[in-house]
Amino acid sequence: MSHALEARGISRSFGGIHAVVDVDLRLAKGEIRAVIGPNGAGKTTLVGLLAGSLKADNGEIHLAQRNATRLPVHERVKLGLGRTFQITSLFGTLSVFENIAIAVQSYQGHSFRFWRPANRKSALIERVHELARDMGLEQDLHTPAETLSHGKHRLLELAMALAAYPSILLLDEPAAGLGIEETQNLIAILDHLKQDAAILLVEHDMDVVFSVADEVTVMVDGAIIATGSPDDIRSNQRAQQAYLGESGPDHA
Amino acid sequence: MTKRGWWFAGVMVLGALLLPFWAEYAREPFVLDVIIRLMILAIAASSLNLILGYSGMVSLGHAVFIGIGAYAVGIPAYYDLNNGWLQLAVALGVSGLFGLLTGLICLRTRGAYFIMITLAFAQMMYFIFVSIEEYGGDDGLVIYARSEMGLGVDLNDNNQLYFLVLICLLAVMILVHRLTRSDFGQVIKSIKINEVRMQALGYSTFRYRLVCYVISAMICGLAGWLLGNFTGFISPEMMDWTRSGELIAMVLLGGAATVVGPLLGASIFIGVETLLPEVTLYWHLYLGILLIIVAKFGRGGLLGWWTQWLRGTRS
Numbered sequence: 240m241s242h243a244l245e246a247r248g249i250s251r252s253f254g255g256i257h258a259v260v261d262v263d264l265r266l267a268k269g270e271i272r273a274v275i276g277p278n279g280a281g282k283t284t285l286v287g288l289l290a291g292s293l294k295a296d297n298g299e300i301h302l303a304q305r306n307a308t309r310l311p312v313h314e315r316v317k318l319g320l321g322r323t324f325q326i327t328s329l330f331g332t333l334s335v336f337e338n339i340a341i342a343v344q345s346y347q348g349h350s351f352r353f354w355r356p357a358n359r360k361s362a363l364i365e366r367v368h369e370l371a372r373d374m375g376l377e378q379d380l381h382t383p384a385e386t387l388s389h390g391k392h393r394l395l396e397l398a399m400a401l402a403a404y405p406s407i408l409l410l411d412e413p414a415a416g417l418g419i420e421e422t423q424n425l426i427a428i429l430d431h432l433k434q435d436a437a438i439l440l441v442e443h444d445m446d447v448v449f450s451v452a453d454e455v456t457v458m459v460d461g462a463i464i465a466t467g468s469p470d471d472i473r474s475n476q477r478a479q480q481a482y483l484g485e486s487g488p489d490h491a
Numbered sequence: 492m493t494k495r496g497w498w499f500a501g502v503m504v505l506g507a508l509l510l511p512f513w514a515e516y517a518r519e520p521f522v523l524d525v526i527i528r529l530m531i532l533a534i535a536a537s538s539l540n541l542i543l544g545y546s547g548m549v550s551l552g553h554a555v556f557i558g559i560g561a562y563a564v565g566i567p568a569y570y571d572l573n574n575g576w577l578q579l580a581v582a583l584g585v586s587g588l589f590g591l592l593t594g595l596i597c598l599r600t601r602g603a604y605f606i607m608i609t610l611a612f613a614q615m616m617y618f619i620f621v622s623i624e625e626y627g628g629d630d631g632l633v634i635y636a637r638s639e640m641g642l643g644v645d646l647n648d649n650n651q652l653y654f655l656v657l658i659c660l661l662a663v664m665i666l667v668h669r670l671t672r673s674d675f676g677q678v679i680k681s682i683k684i685n686e687v688r689m690q691a692l693g694y695s696t697f698r699y700r701l702v703c704y705v706i707s708a709m710i711c712g713l714a715g716w717l718l719g720n721f722t723g724f725i726s727p728e729m730m731d732w733t734r735s736g737e738l739i740a741m742v743l744l745g746g747a748a749t750v751v752g753p754l755l756g757a758s759i760f761i762g763v764e765t766l767l768p769e770v771t772l773y774w775h776l777y778l779g780i781l782l783i784i785v786a787k788f789g790r791g792g793l794l795g796w797w798t799q800w801l802r803g804t805r806s
């Protein structure tokens with residue numbers, strides 16, 4: 240089977256800290272792979288390496304059958320990669336509409352136009368509304384992003400990542416800080432998304448992990464210590480000790 | 492822009508159109524000179540605003556493009572090449588090229604490094620021109636003939652030069668207005684807010700910032716071309732970093748990331764420069780104090796205060 244994403248032996252250290260150590264990973268369309276692990280395990284660093292915002296010290300990364308190891312972030316997006324950020328990363332002073340629109344504009348590809356006013360093309364407006372509707376943000380299109388609730392920040396974050404119809408999606412704790420209803424909504428969205436995409440889901444919320452993941456990878460101290468189906472992981476001794484046995488991550 | 496804003500703009504343009512006739516009638520030709528210089532500085536400040544205000548990059552070397560534009564009049568004129576269109580093409584072309592080459596390097600840095608490296612390139616040009624004895628070196632170069640534009644235009648007539656500068660200023664302001672609201676402008680403004688996210692959305696942010704930098708450089712080159720014609724003199728001092736600092740002051744005073752701000756800032760600058768020296772030798776000091784007050788209390792510059800006051804939120 241061909242993989243949408245394949246990482247071979249990637250590593251990255253910061254000074255003396257080995258944040259990611261010799262990680263192998265494969266991800267196919269239609270699959271959700273959850274990556275779990277305690278705080279500081281290297282999950283966000285892994286996402287950064289795959290997305291290209293961090294350079295790997297070693298190893299290779301292939302996206303859509305292409306060697307992407309040395310490609311910059313925006314070139315990887317062209318290969319179908321989309322990501323969200325653990326720490327919400329939006330355009331705070333711009334409206335929700337403008338936030339989604341700049342994402343859609345990137346996909347629809349008309350950014351070297353200098354004269355006509357932006358955000359007037361009907362194809363763009365339609366797509367912005369569609370994304371907003373999917374995320375339940377339609378009522379908020381004209382509010383500045385920074386004034387939204389935390390839960391809506393997370394949804395906007397996701398809406399922007401989906402604008403380009405990504406075939407590989409890296410989600411860094413999308414459920415962090417969501418309410419119960421919002422979390423259920425997110426689970427439904429993820430289930431739907433995986434039809435067209437390979438999804439890497441970094442998540443602390445075990446309800447989300449065990450209800451959507453097809454495969455679970457456990458990271459500790461930068462290395463993968465276990466990988467398997469959700470049931471395997473639930474019964475895996477080392478995973479238990481490293482992570483699940485704890486009373487849960489101390490996440491606010 | 493609000494309806495009131497358009498009215499105000501209309502009145503200003505009308506006033507600007509009538510000014511030369513008033514100056515002649517009142518026998519105050521000096522006023523025309525002041526306003527010409529004001530408008531040229533406003534063009535330069537508008538160009539800086541594209542990178543400082545809209546893209547958030549503080550360049551301490553922007554005046555180098557004024558120098559390039561002015562030498563594009565002076566050096567050809569030195570060889571009796573007075574064709575204005577040729578000079579203009581050289582001014583825009585060389586400014587754009589210099590912007591492109593230095594931008595390729597400068598734009599890889601951020602913050603204080605960007606300030607230092609733009610300063611370094613500007614000082615480099617400064618010293619290059621100081622060392623070229625042929626073109627007057629330190630002493631500068633007198634430009635004996637203004638650009639010849641043909642089409643019945645004679646720039647030796649101060650009134651005609653005035654209208655040319657006015658047209659250029661209006662064109663630049665309209666350009667900045669359209670540009671910053673276009674697809675491209677939306678990208679530039681978003682990069683200023685969150686560059687990392689823009690990359691994650693698939694934008695090659697470096698390319699957009701570079702294009703913006705080159706456009707800004709060319710507009711400033713235009714200001715230099717006008718300034719060379721106006722002053723009839725060009726010296727390396729025109730590209731000194733203190734000149735760049737004055738442009739920054741104008742943008743921040745008037746209101747960064749607004750179309751009218753640089754014009755307002757240039758007006759304040761010219762006002763202070765023209766009036767205060769009669770009262771005190773230390774007018775630079777007072778300008779500095781004014782700048783600090785604006786920087787501290789109003790991030791939108793004086794234009795920001797004014798619009799807030801119009802909306803009644805600060806009365």
Ligand SMILES: Nc1ncnc2c1ncn2[C@@H]1O[C@H](COP(=O)(O)OP(=O)(O)OP(=O)(O)O)[C@@H](O)[C@H]1O
Binds near residue numbers: 281
């Ligand atoms: N830019 C950086 N500079 C230095 N150290 C870093 C940097 N980024 C991450 N680290 C370190 O690398 C290790 C892995 O961090 P990372 O953020 O990837 O963990 P994580 O699994 O995402 O944790 P969390 O669950 O808290 O989000 C940590 O020890 C962290 O302190």
Ligand SMILES: [Mg+2]
Binds near residue numbers: 282283284325411
């Ligand atoms: Mg993390």
